Amino acid sequence: MNNEFMPNFLLKRAFLTPKRTAIYFHDETLTFQELYDRAYDTAGKLQKLSLRKDQYVGVLLKTHLDTVIILFALQLLGVKAVILNNRLTPTELTWQLTDSKAAFLITETAFSNMGLPKQIIKEELFAVEKEIPVIQEEISLSEVCTIMYTSGTTGNPKGVMQTYGNHWWSAVGSALNLGINDHDCWLCAVPLFHISGYSILMRSVIYGMPIVLHESFHVEKTLKDLTEKKVTIMSVVTTTLTRIVDHLKEESLPNHFRCMLLGGGPAPLPLLEKCVEKNIPVFQSYGMTETASQIVTLSPEYSLSKLGSAGKPLFPAQIKIELEDGQAASKGKPGEIVVKGPNVTKGYLFRPEVTREKIHDGWLYTGDIGYLDDEGFLFVLDRRSDLIISGGENIYPAELEAVLLAHPDIVDAGVTGMEDAKWGHVPAAFIVKKEGSTLSEEELVQFCLDRLAKYKVPKGFYFTKSLPRNAAKKLLRRKLWEWIKEGSDKE
Amino acid sequence: MNNEFMPNFLLKRAFLTPKRTAIYFHDETLTFQELYDRAYDTAGKLQKLSLRKDQYVGVLLKTHLDTVIILFALQLLGVKAVILNNRLTPTELTWQLTDSKAAFLITETAFSNMGLPKQIIKEELFAVEKEIPVIQEEISLSEVCTIMYTSGTTGNPKGVMQTYGNHWWSAVGSALNLGINDHDCWLCAVPLFHISGYSILMRSVIYGMPIVLHESFHVEKTLKDLTEKKVTIMSVVTTTLTRIVDHLKEESLPNHFRCMLLGGGPAPLPLLEKCVEKNIPVFQSYGMTETASQIVTLSPEYSLSKLGSAGKPLFPAQIKIELEDGQAASKGKPGEIVVKGPNVTKGYLFRPEVTREKIHDGWLYTGDIGYLDDEGFLFVLDRRSDLIISGGENIYPAELEAVLLAHPDIVDAGVTGMEDAKWGHVPAAFIVKKEGSTLSEEELVQFCLDRLAKYKVPKGFYFTKSLPRNAAKKLLRRKLWEWIKEGSDKE
Incomplete structure (x- = not known):
């Protein structure tokens, strides 16, 4: 099909607007031609x-121009x-490298002592003598561009396949909403x-935007660059937006600034009110790795009247709310959020x-719960019950539970x-300990640190005699959450 | 494939921004919701x-809000x-209704006395009692949306299939070039x-733009509305742009105006110079029915330095120049213009x-001749040799020749x-007349008027003893063109 093929994005962008600025990083500024030339060399x-x-x-790799x-x-x-x-x-x-059958791992000195297989160290890569690379001048939109892992109820992360088309349509859907x-x-x-960052790279080459x-x-660096670099749009999560708002005190953002694109869960009311007060235009959004960033977005004019809403689906996307019996939910009635669109992944690797x-x-059945109001605005009631969003990072209880259950002294665990x-x-x-075990919280923290990224390590451990499970022995995580709300330590 | 499906464009637009203005027509103003409601009623x-x-x-139908x-x-x-x-x-x-197997013809009183088959007269249609229509809430991008006829070297017009995807990608490609x-x-x-007008309707619903x-x-009405309606972009052909420029005299266009999108062939130098002088931002472009409007566009900053160029292909599109032996032409060397992209038709009905x-x-092999310069700018040397562009309308000599040859007194004809x-x-x-024929120019004009749209009727008739043909008896139209240039009447 004709609609399948397009020029390689960066190649085309460097051809169309070679002299436009592509990226500012510290004191360096690269045009699209320069970015292309460096990518071309590196490809060689x-x-x-x-x-x-x-x-x-x-x-x-760390977030860096080299990356x-x-x-x-x-x-x-x-x-x-x-x-x-x-x-x-x-x-x-x-685990992720094995699962994806990765032929190589491109990494950098800072991460090179972890014993990972088939490493290409960035610092050594740049010193390699290049050859003339075979460039894919044309790409198919249905071809996989990136894989990003996300976890689920089963504990093991799954690789989300993001095609060139997913990235393309995400960028276009956003442009039709925010303008260019x-x-x-x-x-x-x-x-x-994260898709939140990677999608900005794609928008840059597709729009021809620095x-x-x-x-x-860094909040100070952010505020400095919003002014000096004449930034108009920024992607934030609740924690970063809060720090910006708190830091602003009396002054307001520069006039040219037009959009805080807020992802990673609904924002608390006081934060939104402060943003209105300080004239900060917040676009709340709902999206996930599987939708190649935002798929539903709320314009600032609705941020208070539709408080808590994630907005309406972007132009190319569709949404529906489905009840457990597979019927469509009527307006106002909660059910599973189901989304469709050309930005939605074709599946798991x-x-x-x-x-x-x-x-x-x-x-795509997101597992998230929400409803649509009379005007079709989406309200997300709960990210899938097993998902914890911590400073913009997704944490999946099942993954942590699997780690905890691997400890010889633990008979049951719920997160x-x-x-x-x-x-x-x-x-x-x-945690339900084996009878007679002397396992301490400190030992558990260390056990987790050896196996889990630091941000995933539980910040609280509660020893208990049993976990709340339903008749089918399914863990009732919501019950655990209530226990915490009640401030009760169940030991 | 997921990339295939999208919400119906107008339905989605009315859902996203119901209150935005969709269209101004005389004294009427419709929002997208109102436009949708009227289209929905009419569908019923x-x-x-x-x-x-x-x-x-x-x-x-005439160009009108009803249309x-x-x-x-x-x-x-x-x-x-x-x-x-x-x-x-x-x-x-x-001929076109038969060729397309049209089930009905929607027309209006002004055109209803031509004896065309299966007519639905607009004025009667609007009086019909409506029923609840079955709406296609989702469309496939590969589905045919419109057919527009275009002629070729064979004389008979062919129906160009324009899919929803062709229109979509055309609108998006233009947006990535001009911004939104x-x-x-x-x-x-x-x-x-024409695709030039229809594509503006599609951009309107896709961008949410009035x-x-x-x-x-009408030049006065145009200048009045550029100011009063705060128009920022206008599609023109050389003849209309000339009239605007001539009419402007001392004043300039309003500040908010940012783009004259010029189609229908390269513009003459004096016109472009006048536009620069009067600060009129002209975007020259190259496109055709088969590409669902522009596929190559030149930004105003290049309008003089790249004088005569049509620009570079829009982001999703590709172009190459091919020699007669099928090889790619090197830079600067003319050959056939060949284009590819998701806005290109999937074929002829x-x-x-x-x-x-x-x-x-x-x-798509366009039949047009051109070359790419060192920087990749396209220069169109000649629309396919048999194409005459007259005030933005395409006229195909083969079609006129077929009509002329049907006259009993004509033995050969070349246009x-x-x-x-x-x-x-x-x-x-x-014209080569039958020996002894007394056929006059007046009779020929009337003969043509009975069979061809008025704009296609030749404005000059030259009687000659023979036509220039090559060894294979192929008509050398370029030779005819030279005869006219030389001012010679070959009789």
Whole structure:
């Protein structure tokens, strides 16, 4: 089909507007031509090291200009990037590399001593003599571009396949909602290994728009660059937006700034009220790795009148709410949020059975609960019951429980989220110990730190005699959550 | 494939931004909700008259708000609109209606006495009692939305199939080039039966942008509305742009105006120079019915330095220049212009053999001649040799020759374009009469008027003893053109 094929995004962008600024990183500024030239060189070096089209290759890098160049080099070669969260432990990383059959791992010195297989160290890569790379001048929209892992109720993470088309349509859907202005500039202070960050790179080349890339979020640096780099749009999560708002005091954001794109769960009322007061235009949104970023977005004019709503689905997307019996929910009635659109993943890597379970006829069953109001605005009541969002990172209780249950002294374990002033939510674990065990909280923390990224380690451990389970022995996580709410320690 | 499906464009737009202005027409203003409601009502009436999904239905209407409503009603029903040029003769119209197997013809009183088959008269349609229509809430991008006829070297017009995807990608490609600003408003003073006009309707619903619709081009009305309706973009052809520029005298266009999108062939240097002088931002473009409007566009900053260039292909599109032996032409070397992209037609209605001849592996062979310069800018040297562009209308010599040859007194006929101060070019005919015939120019004009739209009737007739043909007896139209240039009457 004709609709399938398009020029390679960065190649085309460098051809159309070679002299436009592509990226600001610290004191460096690259045009699209310069970005292309560096990605092209790097593609030549990667090819020299035997990377080839259609391979899966792990990428474990900090957010950095080099990372941007490497990610685009992989697109030029037609290599599928398995983009790894750099806060994971060696065990977690190895699992994802094995699962994705990664032919190589591109990483950097800082991460090179974890004993991961088939490493290409960035610092050494750049010193390699390049050869002339075979560039994929044309791409198919249905071809896989990136893999990002996400967990689920089963404990094991699954690789979400994001095609070029998913990224393309996500960028276009966002553009039709936010507009594309001549002077747009997007600040990226979210990780490139998350879809929130990676999608900014794609928008940059598709729109021909500069981005300001920060290695991590710093509130002073953010405010400085919003003014100096004339940033118009920024992606934030609740925790970062809170820090910006708190830091602003009397002054307001510069006039050219037009959009705080807020992801990672609904925002608390006081925060939104403060934003209105300080004239900060907040676009709340709902999305996930499987939708290649936002799929539902709320415009600022509705941020108070539709408080708590995630908005309406972007132009190319559709949404429905389904009851447990498979019927469509009527207006106002909660059910599972089901989404469809060309930005929705075609499935999970090497897991056709999970794909078939989650995606029916193009409709993705998110597991999240919500309802549509009379005007069709989406209200997300609960991210899937097993999901904890902590400072923008997703944490899956089942994954933590599997780790805890591997401890010889633990007979049962249940994990839930608890509220936290700084991170929104953090995980808490309920533990049933073997009779006579002297296992302490300190030992448990260390046990987890050895196996889980630090942000996943439970911030609270509660020893209890039994866990709440239903007749089918299914863990009732919501009950655990109530226990915490009640402030009760069940030991 | 997931990428195939999207919500019906107008339905989705009315859902997303119901209160935004969709269209200004004379003193009427409709929001997207109102436009949807009227299209929905009309769909109910059309369904009552037995229109059904997947039928081909002719549309022969003047440019008018009613036409917009009917065109969207057809999209809601999933009916494929065969959009007819309302300057054609009954013979020409009947040919296209028969060729497209049109189940009905939607027309209006002004055109109802031409004896065309299966008519639904607009004025009667609106009086019909409506029923509840079956709306296509979801559309497939590969589904045919519209058919527009275009002629070729063979004389008979062919129906170009334009899918929803073609229109979508055309709108998106244009947006990525021109941007989408909050306050954009597009003036449509080109016919809705041409892709230049129809594509403005599609951009309106896809962007959520108001349009100002004029029944035809009037320079005073245009200048008035550019200011009063705060128009930012307008589609023009050389003749209309010339009239605007001539009319402007001392004053300049309002500040909010940002783009004259110029189609229908390269612009003459003096016109472009005047536009620069008067600060009129002209975007020259190259496109055709088969590409669902522009596929190559030149930004104003290059309008003089790249004088005569049509620009670079839009983001989703690709272009190459091919020599007669099928090899790619090197930079600067002329050859056939070949284009590819998701906005390119999937082919000609009921003509798989023509489709196979014109489209190879997604690449459309345009028949136009051009070259790419060192920087990749396209220069169109000649629209396909048999094409005459007269005031934005395409005229195909082969079609006129076929009509002339049907006259009993004519043994041979050849048509070419000649320059015309008002229309750019007009057709001229060279005639070889039967020995002893007394056929006069007046008789020939009347003969043509009975069979051809008025704009196609040759403005000059030259009687000659023979026509220039090559060894294979192929007519050398370029030779005719030279004869005219030399001012010689060959009789």
